[in-house]
Amino acid sequence: MIPASKTEWRLYNAQIAAGNAVIFGSVHIRDGRILAVEATGAAEPHHTLSGEQPSPDHQNDCPAVDAHGGWLLPGFIDIHCHGGSGGDFMDASIPSYEQITRFHAAHGTTGMLATSVTASKPAIERMLAAAASWREQDLSKGARLLGVHLEGPFISPRWPGAQNPAFITEPNTVWLKQWTADYPELIKIVTLAPEQPGATELIRFLKSEGIIASCGHTDASYDVIREAAGAGLQHAVHTFNAMRGLHHREPGTAGAVLTMDGISTEIIADGHHVHEGAIRLLLRCKPADKIILITDAISAAGLGDGSYELGGLPLTVEDGVARLQKDGSLAGSTLTMLSAFRFVIEHCGLSPLEASRLASTNPARLLGMDDHLGTIAPGMSADMVLLNRHFEHQATWIGGELAG
Template sequence: MSITLADARVVTPEGVHEGWLTIEDGRITHVGQGTAPGSGLGLGGGYVVPGFVDIHNHGGAGGSFPTGDPEQASRIADLHARHGSTTIMASLVTASLDDLTRATAALADLCEDGLLAGIHFEGPYISAARCGAHNPALLREPSPGEFTELLKAGRGHVRMLTIAAELPGALDTVREAAANGVIAALGHSDATYEQTIAGIDAGARVATHLYNAMPPLHHRDPGPIAALLQDERVTVELINDGVHLHPAMTRLAFTVAGPRRTALITDAMAAAGMGDGVYGLGPMKVNVVDGVARLAEGGSIAGSTLTMDVAFRRAVQEVGLSLAEAAEIASLTPARVLGLDGRLGSVSVGKQADLVVLTDELEVAGVMKRGVWITEPR
């Protein structure tokens, strides 16, 4: 079946142009400028951007990936898909090894079904000094052998591990992750500049929510932020919700790292898409007030209630990025992190028809995944 989307402002890696695109068998077959040939579905000048790719997400719609509950996971994925995230990775938090193994095995089934793009361990190999919304009693020193056992539960679907480079055994565990095709991400870390560089040299390639849960920049003690921003091998995650980061800090990271090394994430938890209240994040209790999630005990920020459409919109309206730049860091760069950029992440011929239609105000008007409407354009 062939679908033509006409009267659109198509956002491609090259920029924005008025035109049209054609989709056949779930893939983009033509991207043209001007008036579409023949009839098609008119979008009334709406923007067409690639489906968002969220590589760090703990939950939403009242559900939480760390529970490993398939029904909750499906509900989470549906919520975020309706906000434009057509590709999503499930992030776990620090828990007992038994709980991590159980949740990983359950989520691996959903990866095999195509609902999820992989599993991310955010913990337990992180710093007690920078653990944020993780239970410090459950933190562990990194162990390559132990990590390999966790990987078995994931049956090839564990895609990322967040780890603190300064911990004993961390560098060997980073090497083990890389050897198994798992992306090592540095974060929740109290590392020095030199220890962070050592982690990158060992194979780490992502900064878990840059700035958050790590020492701040200092002119005599640059710490992990400077190391991660400056190294061309590293992609930096940013939680662009106006709570975790001031827009100036998002702009600074983008200016240094550029669109190829900057990835928007949500770090969403169960309250995303919901109202204020009390929620769980793994074993931790979280209070959400005015849309801001904080631990009930201690008050640390505990994930976000963000969706990727809001992160995208803020990137344009608050940070000052172009639509093409915002599309790259919300879609193509995170797809590149996962090694999926050959088939999704941009509005390009031959790629999967994962698309988001946006209004003039950059609100979601429609979402398509693999050529099928999740939400039909309004």
Template sequence: MVRKRITLKNATIYGENQTIHRGSITTQNGKIIDLSKDFFPDDDQTEVIELPETYHIVPGMIDVHIHGAAGADTMDATFDALQTIASVLPQEGTTSFLATTMTQEQSKIEKALENAGLFIEAGQLEGTAETLGIHLEGPFISEKRAGAQPVGAIIKPNLKLFKQWQELASGHIKLVTIAPEIEGSLEVISYLQEQNIVASIGHSDATYEEVVTGMKAGTSHVTHLYNGMRGLHHREPGVVGAALLHDELTTELIADGIHVRPELISLTYKQKGNERVVLVTDAMRAKCLGDGQYDLGGQEVTVQHETATLKDGTLAGSIIKMNTAVKNMMQFTGCSISDIIQMTSVNPAKELNVFDCKGSLAPGKDADIVVLDEDLEVVMTFCKGDLAYRRGVEA
């Protein structure tokens, strides 16, 4: 079935190789077919949406670290939970994501992996964000740096077990958070690199030397930089020092101003640049729901004043939305919209090896498109050409 063409016109378009002021972008059958300064003619085959010239048209954002939203969590291990997450993310400009697990007893992890794999295999539903794969966060992590991950369920890295889990997940595990200093980790990391799966240092007490050893084995990513890891010390650079020093490591940042102070976010951006930072939300099920009591891996989480914590005060993920992280990042660092696109779209797409179809606005790529107003609020989101969100219109 041939679908109607859609043309968005008049706004500034941030294309892969050019920025077009008062341009037009046209999609059909889920793909971008044209970016132009010249408008497509108005005809019966084209729906034309005229936008204010102060608006911005940017690529859909990719969240590689998100546990849940709107009361749902990947660990719920149901289609309904993942569908809920996929349905609400376009409100914040996210058009694709990695369903992120957490440390739990093995049977629960296996159930979540199998469910997510089957969900991905079933295919993206119209008007929802696409699940690009799975982020396995734990249980191959450090007990000393567990954060909100349940310590009792942490286990040593085990390649045989990981292979079983990848089979359960129908091959859809795309990123693994692992502590490189733990016995058995280097074997797993080397295998991940061979399989083009991103190996990420996180929830780790590794020394600088242990991080370097992990990099030689194949780590290339750092999970929520500064959080759940050995910090920077002038006599022991730790995970943070290694992450800041080595260009080979791409670093996640939770830009809510709570997990990391704005000044350190600015320092990180100055050191890493726009090509080695990936904005993530690390959001849990309370996102979109407000203050209250929630569950995270069988632990009670209190959300109050935009902060999610366990009973002992440990930060337990975030409730930030991606477009809020974008505004914060621009405020904290003074970066541009083009820089933001690099950190929310280009970098994650390249890391996940999907830049051929996602991560930028170019003819032939998936029509994952976000319209932002002059205040960087989301006005419309298209997922593969389907209108997934329009401000002021109920789903």
């Protein structure tokens, strides 16, 4: 592939997910940004990857990479990920962050939110400090750390899922004021149970700070979610999982999320957390720009079956499915964004372009980063993933440089 030190290069013979259309053509990269996207309409002559000049109809004096008809997509953005390859963001250590970001970059992720679990205040603060330091130093050639997603500890004890119930606490605006003062613009999403005392005050504060208030691990009724949306709630984590379900006389959290267009939704598309039929229901109910693929991956992602832990709770991974040892509850996933992307194409009837929006464009928009991420277009950051015709990973570029 192209050497990482090159500041200008070109990728051609690609099926490019470019905004609202798939075009066959090339992408010209300069200084980490996309300079041009050109439609050719047909395959160009093949060249080696060792620096030969591109085809004669282009005058770009720069190295060229032949995509061999593969798919060039905007890099995946995972807004809900706890870890991977043995690392957990709660470890708050450089080796763990290195393992996580490199592992997920190898599966097409170019940007991610370090996601916490329900833990003690000191443990969360150690994680915030580590994430802030990591982001500032940009130490890895793996996926960019775009910020932090706090999943808990302000959740419902009735729906802990794989969160440690010992650390569940009521929503605390004082804590968030402290954390946002200590780490400006680091926290991007806070997941909470809107029915808990203090939740409305916290939601309003988050809205005032430009932080996404999200419902999850919640027993909220339909009406409570509607009221919370009026206060600023705008997102729901791992839809259908760890929330009050749909009933025809009390639509619950799930019913509210399905029918309120202003609330964006995450989905764990691995075939275990949510049946493909329920994903199809979500796709029919929600506006297309409000659905986001996530991994909810834990440290076991990429390591195979065995015994692990999440937030101090022992779990077992068997046939790729993680469950708590105490009660069999699903405990995060071993999913990658590439696997989720493939799943919604193969099982839910989405086109590659539609799946790309769920994996890249929509999360970038939710985070307010769609002015430079989530789309292959001139002026955007050259965060891209190349797949072959069978959707197998070939390369990931972050800021125009080969990840690895």
